[in-house]
Amino acid sequence: MSGSNKPKVVILGAGFGGLNAARELGKSADVTVVDRHNYQTFLPLLYQVSTASLAADHIAYPIRGALRKSGAKFRMGTPISVDHKNKTVKLDSSEVLHFDHLIVSMGSATTDFGIPGVEEFALGMKNIHEALAIRSEIMRRFEDLVRFEDETRLSIVVVGGGPTGVEMAGSLAELVKGPLRHDHYHASKHIDIYLLEAGPRLLPMFTPGLSEKTLRQLENMGVKVMLNTAVKKVEWRKTTLADGSSITSEVVIWAAGVKGAPAINDLSLPVKGNRLVCEPTCQVANYPYVWGVGDNAGVIGDNGRPLPMVAPVAMQQGTFVAKQIKRLIKGKDIQKFKYVDKGSMATIGRHKAVVQVKGLRLWGPLAWFAWLFLHVFYLMGGQKRIGTIADWTWNYLTFDRGNRHIMDSL
């Protein structure tokens, strides 16, 4: 299909890593990006769709739009097998793509750690459909609750005290205390929000001081935070804890952990701990023409453990891998990947966030504005930025959340 002499590069997955690689390589190689969706999802703001702050379309971006200036091609589809002898990847559309280099950047899926009932009764937080399912479920249970003007309660349990769980619980608390209180005062006063964390503190990647501040802010917002509380089993309306006790749970939101996307197991490549076994160069062991990126790459960090499954690692590795392929094209040696940790941030609610960048630690309004600025002006692009600013400005000024629609069924 292509008469070019440029090496062929196929990139599996159009997340932060894959798109960075495509943009870096698009003019130097014959690049084809493959993704099962025709849009990229801005995962860091998924919880805002779940809690009716943002329109679902505003955290998605058409991949063809993102690639327009890059020179890269796009195919919608899922890889079903790789022929390493002929260097081809077959998609579910039956199309076969030839490659000289294969970049694997398919991201991650929710993991239930083998805990029974999670798959059946808990709601994941890894894509737009799951986010809309959470929004619909919360609003539907709220509409159910409105019918009972007695002491009936609604219990929403968020499992996982990392950034996703903290941001979800905080945003939920504000949804209940703001718009739902205006929607139906009695019902809103009968909603409990739990945040369960198996470890001894929230946001373990932050300093203990910031973890403590996060805990206190969430508690002030009405969230019932339970530390050192592992989940043993999830059932219909009931979550059983490790100590054998249980809490009522009409809605369970699973933000406890991720693992590499299951599709990496279909590529005939070495996988360990749900990630590709990778050299420090991001090349897959014994498959030097295959490159792992982000959540799919089991690259070992300075601390001897695999690098964390977070967006900055994927973004840096995407650019890094593209640069290495360019070096190979020019006949140069390739380098080892070095992760530059630029710090962490998490937002808890209005004027409430924590930021930790090297020696700098921020919390409260200053951290919140830093978070806001970074997300709007650095991470989001074009129309999505305008739409997000519009939604956020409205929410900020009116304390309302205009996207409370139950849209998961007819």
Add this chain to the structure above:
Amino acid sequence: MSGSNKPKVVILGAGFGGLNAARELGKSADVTVVDRHNYQTFLPLLYQVSTASLAADHIAYPIRGALRKSGAKFRMGTPISVDHKNKTVKLDSSEVLHFDHLIVSMGSATTDFGIPGVEEFALGMKNIHEALAIRSEIMRRFEDLVRFEDETRLSIVVVGGGPTGVEMAGSLAELVKGPLRHDHYHASKHIDIYLLEAGPRLLPMFTPGLSEKTLRQLENMGVKVMLNTAVKKVEWRKTTLADGSSITSEVVIWAAGVKGAPAINDLSLPVKGNRLVCEPTCQVANYPYVWGVGDNAGVIGDNGRPLPMVAPVAMQQGTFVAKQIKRLIKGKDIQKFKYVDKGSMATIGRHKAVVQVKGLRLWGPLAWFAWLFLHVFYLMGGQKRIGTIADWTWNYLTFDRGNRHIMDSL
């Protein structure tokens, strides 16, 4: 549940008519609005969701938000039966609501006029799910087409030359000529858009001159308009016409007609032509405490035919019925409904629209700006207005459509 002495009014359906009635009556009566969704859909802009111009959430509005200042209550649910002896309506949640007056304003559903294959193979345009299904189907077929860099074509057929079909076809043509051309030039040049109308002209409610202008504008935009062309059968990838000929159709969009919502048949009330048999007062014949509104009301107009199933009739009847119930509360006589036709407008594309208000006829840019102004400042409210202006401004300035996401499945 209520100790009030006010008469109880149950309003079935929170469309334009039902919400107008609730806002007019909310303080004078004990009003409960029932709808199967927790949001109102702004139907006139549904085609803009289908063609990736607007985010789905932006043409929806939470009903509780719309009712906040009205004093009316809300229940999410569908009526399954009415007990006329005890004056109660039972919802699918099993809740039973008592009423002194019942207002039926549940709107309409797509009708296939009994044409075989429409239900199985054509996509309706009556709710947000259908609009998203159309968007997803068009974008998915486009992604399929991209794989064939040959003379393979994609054929999209819009059936129905009323405002919905005209607006859909025009917006589709602009999607193909703009963003899809940038996404993949070759594929975009291999898409055909048909608009089929059974009658002799488009937009029959407008003057023949405006119909003719609409036809020429659509043809200039590349739409293949076929007048006097009734559909006999729809099959997989094939639409057969009344004369026995057929056209290829990968996507068929059904904008040919509506009928009253099927749920009105569950209310034990007289129904004729899918509408309640109504007196000139909007009261259902022999059921003076039941009121029909909009698409559900078979009120006869000055021309001896039932009033058209359009939003202005529903809005005026909603307010009218509420006022009559208020008159009854005050012991006054009730009046006959008189429809005030304020004119029609339809947008065809950028700077292209037709407007007909009494003697006034507008077309081209002036009509388009009038349409834009009316929709933004008169019809839409609050956050939706801001979000819509943001999306439209972006589309207008960049010729892009940022909501091209295929979101109907995982």
